[in-house]
Amino acid sequence: MCNDFSSILTVVIPTLDEEQSIALVIDDLKQQGFNNILVVDGNSRDRTREIAGGLGARVVLQEGKGKADAIRTAIPYIETPYLLVMDGDYTYPAKHIKELLDKAVKENLDEVIGARIRGRENIPLMNRLGNWVITKTFNILFGTNLSDVCSGMYLLRTQRTREINFESKGFSVEVEIAAHIASTTRRIGEVPIEYRKRIGKPKLRKRHGALIMLDAYKLALRYNPVFLVFMTASLILIPSLALTAYVAYDLLVNNVKHHVWAIIAVTGTGIGIQSTLMAIMTLYLKRLEYRLVQRLEEVKR
Numbered sequence: 055m056c057n058d059f060s061s062i063l064t065v066v067i068p069t070l071d072e073e074q075s076i077a078l079v080i081d082d083l084k085q086q087g088f089n090n091i092l093v094v095d096g097n098s099r100d101r102t103r104e105i106a107g108g109l110g111a112r113v114v115l116q117e118g119k120g121k122a123d124a125i126r127t128a129i130p131y132i133e134t135p136y137l138l139v140m141d142g143d144y145t146y147p148a149k150h151i152k153e154l155l156d157k158a159v160k161e162n163l164d165e166v167i168g169a170r171i172r173g174r175e176n177i178p179l180m181n182r183l184g185n186w187v188i189t190k191t192f193n194i195l196f197g198t199n200l201s202d203v204c205s206g207m208y209l210l211r212t213q214r215t216r217e218i219n220f221e222s223k224g225f226s227v228e229v230e231i232a233a234h235i236a237s238t239t240r241r242i243g244e245v246p247i248e249y250r251k252r253i254g255k256p257k258l259r260k261r262h263g264a265l266i267m268l269d270a271y272k273l274a275l276r277y278n279p280v281f282l283v284f285m286t287a288s289l290i291l292i293p294s295l296a297l298t299a300y301v302a303y304d305l306l307v308n309n310v311k312h313h314v315w316a317i318i319a320v321t322g323t324g325i326g327i328q329s330t331l332m333a334i335m336t337l338y339l340k341r342l343e344y345r346l347v348q349r350l351e352e353v354k355r
């Protein structure tokens with residue numbers, strides 16, 4: 055007989071037309087002892103709500119639109135110290151939840167992400183690329199070492215989740231939550247999990263090349279705009295170094311002198327190096343700020 059985690063953890067499942075998979079997801083959860091299930095539905099036109107309710111899940115209709123609003127809708131309903139968000143498409147195995155919970159309790163973490171290490175081939179290629187760019191940008195900005203910040207399975211300390219203001223549109227709700235934790239308490243970790251092939255049709259708009267870059271840009275703009283300015287300015291280093299090489303080559307090999315180009319190349323290289331150093335410095339300063347905020351949070355407790 056499994057433990058019953060109902061008084062510790064609420065499983066929140068945002069759903070939109072998941073009648074093909076929702077029963078499997080709920081059965082999987084119950085088998086692992088997770089009976090406190092809250093389905094936040096985005097006005098499905100199929101039998102999702104009926105099936106979920108019939109299997110004993112609490113079903114509420116979301117306010118607003120989209121997955122982020124669904125998660126925001128869930129928060130006031132939660133009475134347990136932890137909540138776990140997962141998709142209703144049977145991609146995330148319930149057997150990993152205990153590992154996430156264990157880590158959160160043992161290491162006193164506010165968020166534990168289920169990092170999709172096994173079964174990555176089940177993530178559509180474009181999403182895989184997008185997740186990689188966002189995760190790398192995230193790690194650079196916050197000084198973290200996460201491997202899948204876009205995962206749809208994550209455990210949160212309820213009290214912390216209530217502090218987040220889910221205002222910003224743009225990047226995904228997963229990134230929004232992780233950014234809040236990473237910039238305040240920094241009590242964030244991950245557990246490797248397996249990812250299954252989706253049942254039913256995808257609901258979220260797929261991210262494409264330009265949009266991925268835009269998401270990463272918005273993240274940097276919000277959390278470290280000065281870094282973004284210097285990072286952009288440092289790009290001048292690439293043409294400047296190429297120009298320097300050309301001027302040097304023509305001088306050494308052909309004995310041809312390009313005075314004006316030489317001045318431009320040296321100036322550009324100088325600006326590029328300065329900007330790179332400044333960009334690195336802003337990262338260090340920001341990390342220092344985060345560490346101080348983290349200390350203050352600890353003192354406050």
Ligand SMILES: Nc1nc2c(ncn2[C@@H]2O[C@H](COP(=O)(O)OP(=O)(O)OP(=O)(O)O)[C@@H](O)[C@H]2O)c(=O)[nH]1
Pocket residue numbers: 067068069070071072094095096097116119120121124140141142143145177178181206252255256257258
């Ligand atoms: N309540 C609510 N749920 C949504 C909405 N859009 C998507 N969902 C649900 O949120 C979860 C994630 O959506 P998916 O379509 O699986 O998106 P994804 O996981 O990024 O992409 P896949 O790789 O296709 O699984 C699923 O359980 C959806 O049913 C919405 O507008 N409202």
Ligand SMILES: [Mg+2]
Pocket residue numbers: 141143145206252
């Ligand atoms: Mg999914």
